[in-house]
Amino acid sequence: MIWDALILGAGAAGMMAAIEAGRRGRRVLVIDHAKAPGEKIRISGGGRCNFTNLGISPERFLSQNPRFAVSALKRFTQWDFIARMDAAGIAWHEKTLGQLFCDGSATQVVQMLVRDMERAGVTLWLDCALGDVRRVGDRFEVDTAQGAQRARSVVVATGGKSIPKMGATGYGYRVAEAFGLPLVETRPALVPLTFADHELAWMRPLAGVALPARVACGRTGFDEAVLFTHRGLSGPAVLQVSSYWREGEAIHVDLLPDREVAAELRAARGKVALRTVLGRWLPERLARHLEEAAGVTGTMAELSGAVLDRVAAGIRNWRLVPVGSEGYRTAEVTLGGVDTAALDGRTMAAKAVPGLYFVGEVVDVTGWLGGYNFQWAWSSGWAAGQDL
CATH class of the missing domain: 2.40.30.10 (Translation factors)
Incomplete structure (x- = not known):
């Protein structure tokens, strides 16, 4: 079977991209090496998920190109994600500095995303290791623990290096380098x-x-x-x-x-x-x-x-x-990543590799503390999902 899109990573950005592509009728497979989806969502905000911020604005994101995030953030805003939370019946409240948290458990957000993927016809494989990604003709082929999978498009949503105990690795950066995309030096951010x-x-x-x-x-x-x-x-x-x-x-x-x-x-x-x-x-x-x-x-x-x-x-x-x-062990996010100069800010696609996308933390866009990085995940995943 040839999938329309393979989403590598079942975190916030990957699930968001999968939902949008699935809703557009695409055959989508999401693969993650973790045993459960959305693990960073689950542990965030003391278990209540600081899912966005009322004060989202481009100047509160760090990148070598500070304007790169503008398109995605404007096209899928904090208000758009809040509307999804409301539609799912997930109660939330504002804390300090515009930070929005679930009233209850962060698992509600994970459940909402998984439910939306199911309704969109998305296939989810968990506890499945990922290997090399390569071009085979006009398709991509990805080695996985369940065999090589082929697709018209690949979305790299594997995050950065922060919190390795949750399974974080530099996998997404290696994929970018394999296709000749430049990287901005990575380092721990939002860290003691x-x-x-x-x-x-x-x-x-x-x-x-x-x-x-x-x-x-x-x-x-x-x-x-x-x-x-x-x-x-x-x-x-x-x-x-x-x-x-x-x-x-x-x-x-x-x-x-x-x-x-x-x-x-x-x-x-x-x-x-x-x-x-x-x-x-x-x-x-x-x-x-x-x-x-x-x-x-x-x-x-x-x-x-x-x-x-x-x-x-x-x-x-x-x-x-x-x-x-304290390093990546306690860092909430990774600074740096895939150079935005190599990506289309509207679609998150690699300019030189048609069909290859990078979303979320793996990209050189890092938000402030307080829900900004989750909003970047929602917005960048949404943007890629519109183009798959």
């Missing part, structure tokens, strides 16, 4: 940052401390939570900035972005310690560390204005230099 031993010596006692802050790298900054860990820094603000950070660069943390710290410290005179004043605004353990790091002793009344200004400057612009990240 790690620090050298001399930094960890004071960070470890703060493990578990969390607070709202602003974390910046270069001109890009995020106002969200920061979490101290035994390995360094995590929390949404740090995960966000990790996509922009490079080895050797510093990050800058503003622990009190909404306060006039210098003025308030000068006003807080009296026979109290600096840590006591800082403890009104910051977690106690962090307040104590900042006092020790500043080398301050005595009461507020004994501290000069210059000392207080120095303390305030350190709080508002705390410079830290990470040595690395």
